[in-house]
Amino acid sequence: MRAAVAVSQNPNDPLSSLVLKDVPKPEPRAGWVVVKVKASSVNMHDLWTLRGVGHDPKNIPIILGCDVAGVTEDGREVVVHPVIADAEAGGGDETLDPNRALLSERHDGGFAEYIQVPEHCVIDKPSSLSFEQAACLPVAWSTAYRMLFTRGELVAGQKVLVQGAGGGVASAAISLAKAAGLTVYATSRSAENRQLALDLGATAAFESGARLPERVDVVIETVGEATWSHSLRCLKPGGAIVIAGATSGTSPDADLGRIFYQQLRVIGSTGSTRDETQAMLDMVERHGLQPQIDRVLPLDRIHEGFQAMIDGHLAGKVVITVA
Ligand SMILES: NC(=O)c1ccc[n+]([C@@H]2O[C@H](COP(=O)([O-])OP(=O)(O)OC[C@H]3O[C@@H](n4cnc5c(N)ncnc54)[C@H](OP(=O)(O)O)[C@@H]3O)[C@@H](O)[C@H]2O)c1
Structure with a gap:
């Protein structure tokens, strides 16, 4: 064959x-x-x-x-x-x-x-x-499902930020989060992918690194280094980053001070x-x-x-x- x-x-x-x-x-x-x-x-x-x-x-x-x-x-x-x-x-x-x-x-x-x-x-x-x-x-959508609902424990009415909207996992996460009744914010480097995020049901889409209108319960992170510090800044006290990938690099500034002071959780997710x-x-x-x-x-x-x-x-x- x-x-x-x-x-x-x-x-x-x-x-x-x-x-x-x-x-x-x-x-x-x-x-x-x-x-x-x-x-x-x-x-x-x-x-x-x-x-x-x-x-x-x-x-x-x-x-x-x-x-x-x-x-x-x-x-x-x-x-x-x-x-x-x-x-x-x-x-x-x-x-x-x-x-x-x-x-x-x-x-x-x-x-x-x-x-x-x-x-x-x-x-x-x-x-x-x-x-x-x-x-x-199977890979992107199931990974996104586990990140949102098992590891992120998100339920209807909560708020989520999805970084890098154009990605396979990220775009799946936007669709699934919208279907689950969440408020979904998304970021992307390109206007095209911000429009894609809106078409998939995101509440609003922003340029990478932009200030959100409010803080979120969970960030869905697969971009890594390029978006890490923004992800930390976007969380409510006690919020969680669920991370399944690091396309742009695996060693960002960890910003430990923000993690303990805001009591943030960093949660890995795979498969x-x-x-x-x-x-x-x-x-x-x-x-x-x-x-x-x-x-x-x-x-x-x-x-x-x-x-x-x-x-x-x-x-x-x-x-x-x-x-
Ligand atoms: N742990 C697991 O089970 C699992 C499963 C699947 C994937 N992954 C990992 O997750 C990552 C994403 O996978 P994928 O298949 O969704 O990849 P992908 O489709 O290539 O998505 C990556 C997205 O990240 C954003 N991005 C990339 N470089 C960036 C940069 N320098 N600055 C800002 N944004 C950047 C882009 O979004 P914009 O262009 O919209 O900004 C891009 O579309 C990969 O590293 C992959 O190995 C892990």
Whole structure:
């Protein structure tokens, strides 16, 4: 079968490490199911793997792609929950399993004609969504769901700030937060993405770093260094930053004085449990939410999709379709 494989890691020229090639179709394995991939979307995570950040080189070569929608061999249309882990080993929360792995970290991912995943990872695709739309959801939307409602413990009527509105996780967070009845403020560097935030239901959108009309209960942070001090300044006393990523850098000025004096909480968040992925899909269906797609490309043009992500002018997800 055809697949896009990370064959090496290169911080300066990551795309040279991504190779389209023929590889064997996965052999059926007890407790796992083979899914014929229809669509798989690109994440920053794929780029980090190619750059050699946070991915053990001993797991190279590996098929990339952690967001998958497809059809099982018995004809079920499914979305793949992307965290391969043991809930028991995580004390009931699979994201806390020290051995957890996102698809494409230790198990081949979805930029291929077929993928094999544990049975419990396949979840029925919402019928309201196309395969292309469904393939946008597992990583970004489930991450946003956990950040808002599990880690952030937000409930209707509260206020949230989402930094970097154009991002995959950030735009999902805006849609989910609006659907949950929250007041949603968003920031973005670009006028285009501020408009996108408003279209997704944000109460108001501001330039990165701008003063908000009021302080918020929780900040959804995936930008990192570039927005950290603003995130701290925007919180009510006792508020929380929920952080799942640091695209612009991982070492901001911590501003410890503000954290203890305002009794702020800094809460890490990674991935999602299967139950959270299911709850996110139910919420998407119930509220008729739709992920934002920037472009859809066939597998043999995957490098174009990665280049667009590197260039950073995306308004939504890059989706790769597999014939
Ligand atoms: N922990 C997890 O489970 C998990 C899951 C998914 C993603 N992540 C991480 O979360 C981060 C975001 O992922 P994503 O897929 O949403 O990425 P993305 O789509 O590339 O979004 C990043 C957003 O950050 C903003 N940004 C980037 N550089 C900036 C800068 N210098 N100053 C201000 N804003 C900047 C941009 O928003 P504007 O252009 O609108 O300003 C951009 O759209 C990544 O680091 C990723 O690895 C973690």
